[in-house]
Amino acid sequence: MHVDRRHFIAGTLGAVAAQSTMTAQGASNKKPIMLATWPFGVTALTAANEVLDKGGNAVDAVEQSAITAENDPETTSVGYGGYPNENGVVQLDAAIIDGKSGQMGSVAAMENIRNPISVARKVMEANRHIYLVGDGAKSFALKHGFKEENLLTPQALEWYIAQKAKQKVDPGHDTIGTLAMDKNGDMAVSCTTSGVAMKWAGRVGDSPIIGAGLYLDPEVGGAVGTGVGERAIETCAAFAIVELMRQGRTPKEASEEIMKRVAKRNEGKPPFSLAFLALRKDGEYGNAAIGSFSYALSIAGKTTLEQGNIL
Numbered sequence: 001m002h003v004d005r006r007h008f009i010a011g012t013l014g015a016v017a018a019q020s021t022m023t024a025q026g027a028s029n030k031k032p033i034m035l036a037t038w039p040f041g042v043t044a045l046t047a048a049n050e051v052l053d054k055g056g057n058a059v060d061a062v063e064q065s066a067i068t069a070e071n072d073p074e075t076t077s078v079g080y081g082g083y084p085n086e087n088g089v090v091q092l093d094a095a096i097i098d099g100k101s102g103q104m105g106s107v108a109a110m111e112n113i114r115n116p117i118s119v120a121r122k123v124m125e126a127n128r129h130i131y132l133v134g135d136g137a138k139s140f141a142l143k144h145g146f147k148e149e150n151l152l153t154p155q156a157l158e159w160y161i162a163q164k165a166k167q168k169v170d171p172g173h174d175t176i177g178t179l180a181m182d183k184n185g186d187m188a189v190s191c192t193t194s195g196v197a198m199k200w201a202g203r204v205g206d207s208p209i210i211g212a213g214l215y216l217d218p219e220v221g222g223a224v225g226t227g228v229g230e231r232a233i234e235t236c237a238a239f240a241i242v243e244l245m246r247q248g249r250t251p252k253e254a255s256e257e258i259m260k261r262v263a264k265r266n267e268g269k270p271p272f273s274l275a276f277l278a279l280r281k282d283g284e285y286g287n288a289a290i291g292s293f294s295y296a297l298s299i300a301g302k303t304t305l306e307q308g309n310i311l
């Protein structure tokens with residue numbers, strides 16, 4: 001299901017994004033530089049660039065990228081309109097890391113709040129806790145002025161009813177992860193998702209887990225992923241990629257090594273997809289993927305859709 005939708009979105013983006021197949025890895029000394037997962041990352045990075053143009057920083061940019069996907073009901077794997085869990089409830093996960101302050105915030109399995117990334121940012125800025133989950137995350141959000149609303153769109157409800165009627169459900173998924181370096185060289189990363197559709201209520205994926213779905217050390221760089229979260233959690237994938245970059249691997253080499261490790265560990269398991277983007281503090285970037293993958297790349301305000309480096 002989600003593969004078809006990706007292809008559809010990729011097709012419609014032709015007018016706004018020049019398609020390129022050559023940049024599984026690259027380097028840019030031009031700033032700002034941003035990367036975001038999947039074709040919907042193009043729209044998200046366009047919005048993030050507007051924020052940077054108005055004087056926003058890397059944290060503002062990665063938040064805006066996430067918000068753009070969260071607000072889009074057509075993006076059925078993130079925020080409002082995201083596909084629900086087994087009980088027909090939309091539960092959202094999101095996290096954000098600010099490289100400049102070193103702070104981070106995360107919410108998981110949160111219901112009825114459209115923009116979990118902004119709640120995660122509030123958690124980060126409150127600087128008391130890092131993770132808030134479930135009802136606790138929601139009460140924190142309400143206390144900070146976020147509005148409670150029904151996130152299950154009629155289209156997502158229809159999809160849910162159809163899945164329930166089937167023997168075998170389609171666990172569609174597509175997270176938006178964004179890495180940004182602003183004109184000052186400061187870095188941030190965000191990740192937001194409704195997770196694997198038809199998941200068990202309370203299931204938390206990699207996207208809000210610091211070190212699994214995202215990680216950033218401003219002395220090295222950052223990484224962010226998409227795909228079946230359990231496979232990223234069991235290898236601490238984002239942290240591992242950053243640590244390999246610290247040891248001298250390029251972003252591409254580091255991402256490939258960890259994706260190969262994931263693949264090896266899961267030999268014999270049914271096919272799954274997982275992909276990571278990595279951005280080093282000097283502007284070099286790379287990615288690696290198990291399964292189909294494409295991503296948005298933005299350098300000095302110009303955004304393109306790139307093919308993933310599929311192993």
Ligand code: SD4
Pocket residue numbers: 173174175193194195196204205206207213225226227228229230
């Ligand atoms: C999760 N990693 O909840 C998320 C889903 C995802 O592309 O990224 N899908 O496991």
